[in-house]
Amino acid sequence: MIWLAWRQFRTQAAVVFGATAVLAALLAATGPRLVHLYHAHGRAFLDELGGTESSLYLIGTFAVLFTPALVGTFWGAPLVTRELDAGTHRLAWTLTTRTRWLVTRLGVVGLAAMAATGLLSLAVTWWSDPIDAAIAENSGGPGPGVFLLPRMHFLIFDTRGVVAIGYAAFAFVLGVTIGVIVRRTIPAMAVLLVLFTVTQATMALGVRSHLLPPEHVTTRISSANLTLIDITGNLTVTIDKPGAWIVSQHTVNAAGQVVSPPSWVEKCPLQTRQGSHACFDRLTALGYRQLISYHPAGRFWTFQWEETAIYLALALLLGGFCTWWLRRLS
Amino acid sequence: MSGAVLRAQGLGKRYRGRWALSDCTLEVPEGRVVGLVGPNGAGKTTLLSLAAGLLTPTSGTIEVCGGRPGADRAQLAKVGFVAQDTPTYARLTVAEHLTLGARLIPSWDMRLARERVRRLGLPPDQRAGNLSGGQRAQLALTLAVAKRPRLLILDEPVAALDPLARREFLQELSDATAGREISVVHSSHLVSDVERVCDHVIVLVGSRVRVAGDVRGLLAAHHLVRAPHLDPAALPPGVHAVSADRTDRQTTLLVRADAPIDGHGWAVAPVGLEDLVLAYMSRSTPALEGHR
Numbered sequence: 319m320i321w322l323a324w325r326q327f328r329t330q331a332a333v334v335f336g337a338t339a340v341l342a343a344l345l346a347a348t349g350p351r352l353v354h355l356y357h358a359h360g361r362a363f364l365d366e367l368g369g370t371e372s373s374l375y376l377i378g379t380f381a382v383l384f385t386p387a388l389v390g391t392f393w394g395a396p397l398v399t400r401e402l403d404a405g406t407h408r409l410a411w412t413l414t415t416r417t418r419w420l421v422t423r424l425g426v427v428g429l430a431a432m433a434a435t436g437l438l439s440l441a442v443t444w445w446s447d448p449i450d451a452a453i454a455e456n457s458g459g460p461g462p463g464v465f466l467l468p469r470m471h472f473l474i475f476d477t478r479g480v481v482a483i484g485y486a487a488f489a490f491v492l493g494v495t496i497g498v499i500v501r502r503t504i505p506a507m508a509v510l511l512v513l514f515t516v517t518q519a520t521m522a523l524g525v526r527s528h529l530l531p532p533e534h535v536t537t538r539i540s541s542a543n544l545t546l547i548d549i550t551g552n553l554t555v556t557i558d559k560p561g562a563w564i565v566s567q568h569t570v571n572a573a574g575q576v577v578s579p580p581s582w583v584e585k586c587p588l589q590t591r592q593g594s595h596a597c598f599d600r601l602t603a604l605g606y607r608q609l610i611s612y613h614p615a616g617r618f619w620t621f622q623w624e625e626t627a628i629y630l631a632l633a634l635l636l637g638g639f640c641t642w643w644l645r646r647l648s
Numbered sequence: 649m650s651g652a653v654l655r656a657q658g659l660g661k662r663y664r665g666r667w668a669l670s671d672c673t674l675e676v677p678e679g680r681v682v683g684l685v686g687p688n689g690a691g692k693t694t695l696l697s698l699a700a701g702l703l704t705p706t707s708g709t710i711e712v713c714g715g716r717p718g719a720d721r722a723q724l725a726k727v728g729f730v731a732q733d734t735p736t737y738a739r740l741t742v743a744e745h746l747t748l749g750a751r752l753i754p755s756w757d758m759r760l761a762r763e764r765v766r767r768l769g770l771p772p773d774q775r776a777g778n779l780s781g782g783q784r785a786q787l788a789l790t791l792a793v794a795k796r797p798r799l800l801i802l803d804e805p806v807a808a809l810d811p812l813a814r815r816e817f818l819q820e821l822s823d824a825t826a827g828r829e830i831s832v833v834h835s836s837h838l839v840s841d842v843e844r845v846c847d848h849v850i851v852l853v854g855s856r857v858r859v860a861g862d863v864r865g866l867l868a869a870h871h872l873v874r875a876p877h878l879d880p881a882a883l884p885p886g887v888h889a890v891s892a893d894r895t896d897r898q899t900t901l902l903v904r905a906d907a908p909i910d911g912h913g914w915a916v917a918p919v920g921l922e923d924l925v926l927a928y929m930s931r932s933t934p935a936l937e938g939h940r
Contacts, residue, residue, distance in 0.1 A: 319751070319752060321747070321748070321751050322748055322751070322752070325740065325744065325748075326737070326739075404735060404737075404738065405731065405732075405733055405735035406735045406736070406737055407702075408697075408700075408702055408729070408731035408735055409731065409735045409736060409737070409788070409791070411701070411702055411718070412700055412701070412702070412718075412724060412727070412728075412729040412731075412792075413724070413748065413749065413752040413753060413791075414721070414724065414752045415718070415720065415721060415724065416718075418721075646704070
């Protein structure tokens with residue numbers, strides 16, 4: 319059965335592994351220069367990077383970001399529906415049991431999906447490492463050009479490390495499962511894209527920050543760390559934790575209660591620029607502080623492994639459900 | 649008569665609220681080449697798909713070669729199935745299809761498969777998608793036969809073929825099963841296909857068996873009777889009208905008789921299988937008891 323699973327899949331596998339190899343070669347050719355520049359100039363080397371590096375940075379990041387969705391759409395969803403369309407399931411299922419047929423194909427294609435995504439993600443992670451390190455050293459402020467976000471940021475986190483392997487496995491099995499339930503290729507692809515996007519957004523914006531309890535720090539509010547006063551009057555400050563992921567922040571009063579900052583704070587930055595520190599000093603004297611919940615940058619790999627494990631477990635559960643569903647399909 | 653190779657009892661299958669087959673009870677005798685005939689929508693494909701284990705019954709039971717269809721690998725190996733439209737993997741070559749069989753089926757007979765492919769002139773390196781309809785059907789038959797099954801099930805395998813390919817396929821089917829310990833169920837809505845290869849016929853209409861029996865036995869027991877005036881209700885004992893065809897000048901009855909029916913002053917003529925099957929198919933009365 320492994321033979322059939324591989325024989326049906328080898329062309330697609332060749333295309334994806336070929337594309338991965340091309341991108342990996344490009345990264346391998348340009349990566350050493352980044353390492354060298356970073357060692358020579360520290361975080362300032364970001365300013366020296368040109369169009370080629372910017373393009374590769376974006377291409378690599380987006381490639382890892384979209385590969386799991388593509389795997390689910392083009393390997394997962396059609397895996398069973400294509401057989402149903404062609405009627406070949408009526409040949410296959412009289413040659414071998416459905417369970418063996420499905421489990422083998424899930425295994426072969428699923429492992430290939432994880433391998434391709436893993437290779438791509440590790441290549442991109444290695445290549446981007448000097449850039450990510452330099453961005454982190456900016457202490458919360460955005461880097462120059464396209465090098466904006468630290469790797470703990472939800473837009474970058476998905477495209478580094480090992481987590482994409484979990485995403486690929488999950489997206490693939492989810493695609494197969496939806497295909498088995500919907501039984502039509504194009505609707506299955508559409509449903510997969512919606513469900514997978516919703517899952518990713520839920521994980522990144524809702525679940526991930528709760529995987530570990532955040533750390534807290536209380537800091538005085540000053541002209542040096544205040545970056546934003548939004549229209550409701552809430553403040554945003556930075557903290558001196560390179561690459562940290564700030565989950566939430568609130569202004570607290572002298573008693574430690576969460577409060578809205580006094581409205582006159584909005585005048586402070588201007589007064590400071592005019593040479594008077596009285597405004598911020600008054601804020602501090604009244605006991606106002608900023609309470610910040612954050613995940614330190616060092617937790618990156620803990621988050622990576624935890625989330626990978628969660629997605630792999632989800633993929634296994636879905637695989638079991640999918641096999642059960644296919645067995646009673648008739 | 650040995651046992652039954654396929655036994656259905658009150659078998660039913662419902663799709664999305666519609667019964668494709670309901671309360672179907674029939675037996676397929678072992679060692680015979682059985683033609684399953686019936687109009688479109690009679691439930692033939694559903695019945696055979698249930699027998700191959702591709703579907704699971706909504707109600708009733710079905711037993712094939714003493715086991716539940718599709719239950720495990722041993723059961724799968726006992727049944728060769730050629731599905732409607734004879735599906736094959738379009739991107740796999742003929743030789744790769746044989747490899748597939750060899751890798752999946754413990755009882756696979758590679759020598760038989762290779763020999764058939766060579767004799768049929770199927771190019772081994774050709775992708776199945778590039779074969780003609782007739783060649784594809786022959787490949788599908790080869791895959792089913794090389795399993796060395798106890799029961800070979802064919803669901804309208806020739807429906808999409810031109811007359812020449814149809815004849816060649818049926819000839820091959822006869823050759824492949826001749827002198828083997830193999831039972832065959834072959835469905836068709838064309839009696840002529842069945843007549844060519846089958847020695848036993850089952851007529852299925854609306855999930856019910858209208859008539860079933862040995863082809864020669866059925867032909868011997870049925871007669872066309874002509875007389876100027878014949879009342880189907882007033883036939884002698886042991887003679888039953890299956891269908892009646894009246895004109896002003898004479899009545900023609902197709903009758904089933906348990907004994908010779910000469911000597912009533914009727915013109916008696918033998919009946920062909922096609923007329924016999926059509927007569928039972930178009931009857932609105934319930935099934936007669938099957939002949940063996």
